[in-house]
Amino acid sequence: MSTETTSTTAGEPGPADDKLDRNVLLVAGVVVLGAIMSILDITVVSVAQPTFQNVFDASPAQTAWTMTGYTLALATVIPLTGWAADRFGTKRLYMLAVTLFTLGSILCAAANSIEMLTFFRVLQGLGGGMLMPLGMTIMTRAAGPHRIGRVMAVLGVPMLLGPIFGPILGGWLIDIASWHWIFLINLPIGIIALVYAAKVLPSDSPTPSESFDFVGMLLLSPGLALFLYGVSSIPETGTVLATKVLVTAAIGLVLVVLFVLRSLFRSPEHPLMDLHLFRNRSLSVAVVAMSLFAIAFFGASLLFPQYFLLVRGESTLDAGLLLAPQGIAAMLTMPVAGILTDKIGPGKIVMAGIALIVVGMGMFTQVAVGTDAISASASGFDVTEPSYLFLLSALFIMGLGMGGTMMPIMTSALQTLKDHEIARGSTLMNITQQVAASIGTALFSVVLTNGFNDSEAATELRTATESGTTPDPSIVPTALSDMSGAFGSAFLVGTILVAVCIIPALMLPRKKAATPVDPAVLVGH
Known part of the structure; x- marks a missing residue:
């Protein structure tokens, strides 16, 4: 890296090194490729669930394991990433993760039963779980604390846009080719990522003498997996009190508490995960903010495509395309938010982002309409209010807020960490996000399902829609009215949860981080 990365005064980077140079951008490109593979694969597979049911003659509960197994593998391997990065080095471990993920993708495409597909999805998850924390570690070390806002904005592109464009890509590939291609598409990307990483990522200096916390692994990894399995079973059982939920989640929680x-x-x-990092106030506040935001954002993200599919009667591909304004808006604000975070701190940026999301999601609470706004016809059904312009505007406003929220929160957590703490800090943030996202998914699934179950007409229409049969036209207006009411209630819950995020956001730093810049960090060692 050039000598431009020196500081003019202690703790204050000079004008030249305040910009993202070519080397940092090249490293960012490697990390983004890995993140795209890992995150897109979660949402792409969600679209393929009905296809898996038909191809493998499997029940919804069986095909759901292709998603749950991947999530549990992520949770199991993420805690190991911090230690492994210190022990073997980030470059070698990143390339191993890409290899595992790509190999898992090829095997998934070759699966001839739902059991085989689930098993290979777990293998995918073992690689995918390491990609995000490793990517955050590599980028933070390459750019240094004073530029982390901008590089986190780059990494935020796949993190925020994956849930939006994943359904579009999945629907398109299944329509024009077959379900195999939602996995095979990772092969060329994986090969490019491997070659790219080998050439671009700097060699690092691992510490082979560091011991491994076996007891910590035996407590934390199974604990997280069991807890998330229990939480992920809530939508299937419909209640927290089911044995499948309560027992597994409780055992997992006990193991996690023992680890703590x-x-x-x-x-x-x-330690496998250094909890003493919570002594860092910025990281502690950011973890709380990230937890609340991930519950609300990732949970509510499931509602938007489902609303367009179930109430508006759109196809999978069209439902994905209707979410595009959200992604476009996020891409507009994310780079700006990254630059401003580095210059004035994340506090004000995050508060503005949350306010925009509250406004946008609040607009979606208006989808609850009466039977007079819904009409049934011989060819299907139609909802005349609220207008698509209103809903797309709401998605655009939310996207503007999304671009200024999640990555500045992560920046707040990581920019004050020392070089040797970065791998453990990024691991901690990724575990927080994964657990919170799973809780949010379960929460909103239960809220929506309970809303549907309160209406016999809504239950009958939903069953007919998912099975591909024609519903009784006489129940359609009432069913759609009740379903839109259930969505409206769920969006209200989401709006309130996002609004609550303002509380920890008030405690985020509101000025530029004053942490001295370690030259070793800036050269990526």
Whole structure:
């Protein structure tokens, strides 16, 4: 890297090194490729669930394991990433993760049963789970704390746009080719990412002498997997009190609590996840803000395509395309938010972003319409209010807010960490996001399902729509009115949860980080 990365004064980078140079941008390109593979694959597979049911003659509960198994593999491997990055080096581990993910993708495409597909999805998840925390570590070290806002904005593109464009890509590939291609598309991307990483990523200096916390692994990884399995089973069972939910989640929670107690009071020399990082106030506040935001954002994100599919009667591809304004708006504000975060701190940026999301999601609470706004016809059904212009405007406003929210929160957590803490800090943030996203998904699924279950007409129409049969025309107006009411209630819950995020956002830094810049960080070592 050039000598432009020196500081003019202690703790204050000079004008030249305040910009993202060519080397940092090249490293960012590698990381974004890996993130695209990992995140897109989650949403792409969600679109293919009905296809899997038909191809493998499987029940919805069986095909759901192609998503749950991937999520549990992510949760299991993420805690190991911080230690492995320190032990083996980020470059070698990143290339291993890409290889595992790509190999898992090829095997998924070759699966001839739902059981085989689920098993290979777990293999995919073992690679995919390492890509995001490793990517954050690599980018933070390459850019340095004073530029982390901008590089996090780059990484935020796939993180925020994956849930939006994944359904579009999945629907398109299934329509024009076959379900195999939602996995095979990862092969060329994986090969490019491997070659790119080998040439661009700097060699790092791992510490082979560092011991591994086996007891911590035996507590945390199974604990997270069991807890998330229990939480992920809530939509299927419809209640938190089901044995499948309560027992597995409780066992998982006990294991996690034991891990926390051991880490705080026994303090192993090299803990699997360093909880003492919570002494850093910026990181602690950011973790709380990230948890609340991930619950609200990732949970509510499921509602938008479902609304267009179930109430508006759109196709999978069209439902995905209707979400495009959200992604376009996020791409507009994300780079600006990254630059401003580096210059004035994340606090004001995040508060403005949350306010915009509250406004946009609040507009979606108006989807609850009466039977007079819904008409049934011989060819199907139609909803005349609210207008598509109104809903697309709401999505655009939310997108503007999204671009200024999640990545500035992560920036707040990571920019004050020392070089040797970065891998553990990024691992901690990714675990937080994964757990919170799973909780949010379960929460909103239950809220929406309970809303549907309160209406016999809505239940009958939903069953007919998902099975591809023609519903009784006489129930359509009432059913659609009740379904839109259920969506309106769920969006209200989402609006309130996003609004609550303002509380921790008030405690985020509102000025530029004053942490001295470590030259070793700036050269990527």
